[in-house]
Amino acid sequence: MIEIAASTALCLLMLSFVATAMRGRLAVSAAVYLGCAVSCFALALVGVWTLATQAGASAMRVPVGLPWLGAHLRLDALSAAFLTLLGTGGAAASVYAIGYGRHEHEPHRVLPFYPGFLAAMTLVLLADDAFTFLLSWEVMSLLSWALVLTHHREEENRTAGYLYLVMAGFGTMVLLLAFGLMAGAGGAYDFAAMREVARSPALAALVLALMMVGAGSKAGLMPLHVWLPVAHPAAPSHVSALMSGVMTKVALYGFVRVAFDLLGPVAWWMSVPVVVVGAVTAVMGILFANVDGDGKRVLAYSTIENIGVIFTALGLALAFRANEMAGLAALALTAGLVHAMNHMMFKSLLFMVAGAVLNATGQRDLDGLGGLIHRMPKTAFLALVGVTAIAALPPLNGFVSEWMLFQAVLQSPNLPQPGLQFLVPAAGGLLALAAALAAACFVRFYGVVFLGRPRSDAAREAGETDRWSLTAMGALALLCVLAGIVPGVLIDLVAPAVELAVGAGLPLQAGNSWFTLIPVAEGRSSYSGFLVMVFIAVSGGAAAWLVHRLGSRRLRRAPAWDCGLPNADPVTQYGSGSFAQPIRRVMAPVLAARETVTMPPPGDRAAARLAARTEDLAWTRVYMPIIAFVGAAATRFNALQFLTIRRYLSLVFGSLILLLTGLTIWN
């Protein structure tokens, strides 16, 4: 199996070169994306096959890279679970791109990097030594950076690209340290040897903290998230879908692989920062999503929220595992993995919707849209599935993973440590808050974009998107529904991966009647998305039929009532800023929200202005001081550029002496 996966990755790499060689032709673009779609589909099949047959790990060594190490590749259940995710998300994004790519002005800025990006992500999942892992990770970062800079003529995108490059470099550096510490003095750089090394709890904790920083910065954990809401939206929409839906999960894979597999046992108190950071990230991410006015940035902030949710699940799994409660650890980890899968489905779908809207109207700004449900009915319907899923509403898939996570939270009284006993319910409360805020956020997103009246000429004249895009979005929407009503299939699928990570799996869900989900025990909790769906459909349908049959079925169109004072100007509708106002005002301290009203003096007929702004405290409180410090230090050290040769020589001599002295003392 590993051979197929590795050669598919190679195919993708080759596609990159083909795309480079035949730049700019429209037919080439379609062919490359089709190739990517087929390759990704193959990867997904390999993943599903490995999981479904519970095939053991298969490994291979490729004689490239460091001469004494080579490149070790290995496919086990954990890689396979994430490979399935990558394959599905990649295939959908590639099919979408066949249609979407036609609108690209400079296809040669996307095409060569796109297959390589997919290949690099695949190799991260397959890597079985630190060198291959880090190299693929860095290639993944760099290629996605190139994709972020596709529309590099816009100033905003260049800033985003620069920020992303700095953060990605920082992240990889931290990962390098983490793997260096894990390899130990012996220099065991392949994963098999790393598993054997015995580590002190303090060292394991340090490695885990470094992984949280390194992988977390890629995934978007607070406060390392600042690049994500600017970089993800800057890329073309199919790449945004891939970055938000898939690349963040590859980063999660890095964390899961180290925390649950390579590192060995981790002390219980190390789960505390994971849970805390995860829960805070979830709430803060969705708060920012609630107040932002740019459609794609709203989606990017919501990605941060979902990453927070998944990290909370992983933290819970770590806590349960540290206390040797394998069954409960399996519940939490399954919730996390299933949520990762679900997030790939609905977030990719929503980014594609944003892309379709962007193509149809040229608008990313929410306040330039509106009424698109009339102009783009199919896209609007698929988007509705996406927002219902992401708002964690039953019977769709987002609710299933949230529900499982809440079940795991409810098991926390079993934890022996009082600290965790207090922390976990509080984290559960934060997650509940995040889920409710997500509903508010996506009512706003959907309401402002698709409902109401158009706020610009572009929105008034928009047209339905192309068939390829609709196919990809339709497939993802279908997955959202299926994973919601028959979640047992997905849970059973990731069971081998969970088993590998925590040593136990959830009870097999396949045999339950009516596709019911029973995570712990039957009398304790159960949920059947299928029956909920059937009940809602039947009772809603029956009600509609009865009302039409027995009551009236007459209908008359008339101007909107609006309390008798309808105003024809679309500006009088609620927009993104006004919809967010209650939450912005209530959460003002957290969002650093300010409203300034500028009133013209009496007698002046100029318009009054109300400006509302929020700021990311992580940016102003953490990053701005660092940037200021770096700038000031650079100014200081600038003096070193203008020294005479004698001074340079004495500086060199001085540093040599200093280093030698240091070395002598060290020894």
Next chain:
Amino acid sequence: MELTGNLILQGVQMLVVLALAPGLTGLVRKFKARLTRRRGAPVVQPYRDLMRLMRKEVVLAENASWLFRVSPYMIFAATWVAAALVPTFAIGLHFTWTADLIALVALLGSARFFLALAGMDVGTSFGGIGSSREMMIGAFAEPAMLLMAFTIALVAGSTQLSNIVAFMASGEVGIRVSMGMALIALIIVGLAENARIPVDNPATHLELTMVHEAMVLEYSGRHLAMIELAASLKLLLYMALIGCVFFPWGIAPANAGVGGLAIGGAIFVLKLAAGGALLALFETSIAKMRVFRVPDFLGVALMLGLLGTLLLFVSRSL
């Protein structure tokens, strides 16, 4: 045989809640009228209103989309399914394992989601103001409700409502501080979710203070009837939930005969009447608060829910 019995019982409960819901709304209005020394409309007035609305034609705004027309049925269905999961007069519900207390909260969330979307659909400022405030209220009410659900689930060791009620009715529970907190939290959430007085005014005609009414301003005819019915159902659901979890006396056990069920039904109606009277008394004795004081009010519920949960972690017997 048992299966058929259970199925019938489930069906009967679903129809009973549907039949009683407008009556409860009428009863609360009647009580409120009497408390303010008005004669008030008869208790059956909501039934008449619903019939009248069903028969009337729908006047639909020109740019209303299909979502606007589908939403009333979605809202009604989600609320009804949620109400069907709450044991009203008997514990043995056939489909209670389909969705637990957490799913019930989320089902009500679905109904709110579609109602808020419908409010945005026509593109009027009142619809928008209603939706945006409703989602703000929901953003605090839903977590408070979930924390309250955590408390109950930790006490009862299950999130399934029939198991919870069976446990609560068993008398093992006694008086607990945490349950008291959960009760207050649930009442606060119930007031907010049902657009009752300190949060919203169900009888207001002052547009800027409306939340729920502003969202449904554009609805008419059968669509409005479905939404009104769903709102009544939701009020009954909360009353039934408070009744079955905190005051489970007189609820018919899982294998009760017809006589037991009849007694359970009678007690259920009495409980609803008592709840309606208390609600009316509370509503007439308090003033509506400003919209931006609502988060403080709901924050109390949130904190009580959290405290209740935390107390249970300190000691399982609190």
